[in-house]
Amino acid sequence: MSRHVLQAVGLVRRYGGLTAVDHVDLVAPPGMITGLIGPNGAGKSTLFSLLTGVEQPDEGKVVLGSTDITRMRPDIRSRRGLVQTFQVPSLFPTLTVADNLLVGAENRRRDYAGGLLGLSAQGRGRVSHSIERGLERLGLAPKGPVTQIVEEVLDSLGLSDVRDTIAGTLPTGALRLVEFARALCARPDILLLDEPASGLDSEETAKLSQLLRRTAAGGVGIVIVDHDVDLVFSVVDQVYAMVGGRVVASGDPQTVRNDPTVRSVYLAQAPLAAAGQSGEAR
Template identity: 50%
Template sequence: MTARQGPGPVLRADGLVRHFGGLRAVDGVDVEVPPGRVTAVIGPNGAGKSTLFHCLAGAQRPDAGRIRFGDRDITRLADHRRARLGIARTFQVVSVFATLTVADNLRVGAENRAGTRATARLFGLPEAGRADDAVEDALARVGLTALRDVPCGRLPTGTLRLVELGRALASRPSVLLLDEPASGLDDAETDRLRTLLRALADEGLAVLLVEHDMALVFGVADTVHVMAAGRVVASGPPERVRTDAAARAAYLDPATGDGGAS
């Protein structure tokens, strides 16, 4: 499977605010997810990472600020409509259809993106009739071809993480939003994930990674944003963030550069 080639649209949030009662879970956040790059968001529990992620994915609406995808304002666009535009996501808590096979779970992603045949042709999306190609490509990409006919209910959590990633890739997105994708993976699976994410970005995909695994983040990200108390307190390339005083105070162990919270 090949990610969309050439410069794609940028997903951008400007001045994003999301509050719950008196708590500002996201407080004036700016973030950009450009094509061909891996952008990571890290921070301690309660920093606002998940709320920011949900706003970008369309599961929650911000109380202020704007989200743009290319030249289109998608601030109030529902999550399923964002998916049709090419914004795919995974979930912090594994979400698959347990009674369906691995291949059929991936087919859900391919066919959801395709929508109607007329829409698919208009926007150059994979039609339902071509969904099988997208599924087979995604299975190979995440290393699950041998398990294609196994019901997901029989598989361990680490493998189900890869099923979720494969389902997102089967939609042939231009933006990939990943919510703690390394959770439940062993070291070998995490290494394969790192290699895959780097390859996808190099092919032109825009990747946003919200993750607690600092070895993965600092091993694959081009830009790292550190959140604390709903705000971005540090941003930049991994090597700069490692030595940033605000980043260390908020999240990073100053002795090791590793995450100070799970």
């Protein structure tokens, strides 16, 4: 399956007199992990919100593949393959793990079915299940029954044992994994991960790191914002470093780590040794 590249082009977001995101260009290709770092107030969260669609830019655009998605709502972006996970897991606490994953899988398929029927983006969300079942019978559904996708993801993430567990009863580490699994069930082109390591212990963070690499190797593009600089530098293929709303350095982790501006910013807050010690800022 060919997946889409995500691009930010000249994004600007102002709050009154403050320019939180100042003419930012970013390219997040499929199959690669892209990290966003910067000290507090650098504009990372605002840029992330512009990519997800939670915020609208004052200037510039967000493009997924060849489609300008700047004015699309987050849920519509999600159905088109730009899927996000949240700092606080947004699962349905009273549903089982498997049912939470089904919600993720159904969400994406509805847009696919609507696209075949020529419905508007909004109309796609309202396509009835009977039409979807019909498409499935005709062999036009993308990958067979959604339950199959759910079972595959449960299996590949080692979650089969908790498939019937009520999500709200799981500890933080497991919840984050289920949130990630649900995002995968939506068959993303690009996954936007906001603080995925928050609340995880070092063992869980190491597992997350492996999982991110495996997911990218499968062709999914990942954009990650996390305060854990060690995690970001160790897992990403490319990094964008922001200061004062602007991208001050970008490229492979080693290049960005050694950039004089990045070093001076991080050294002012916490040591960022070439060997890769962690800093407080992200």
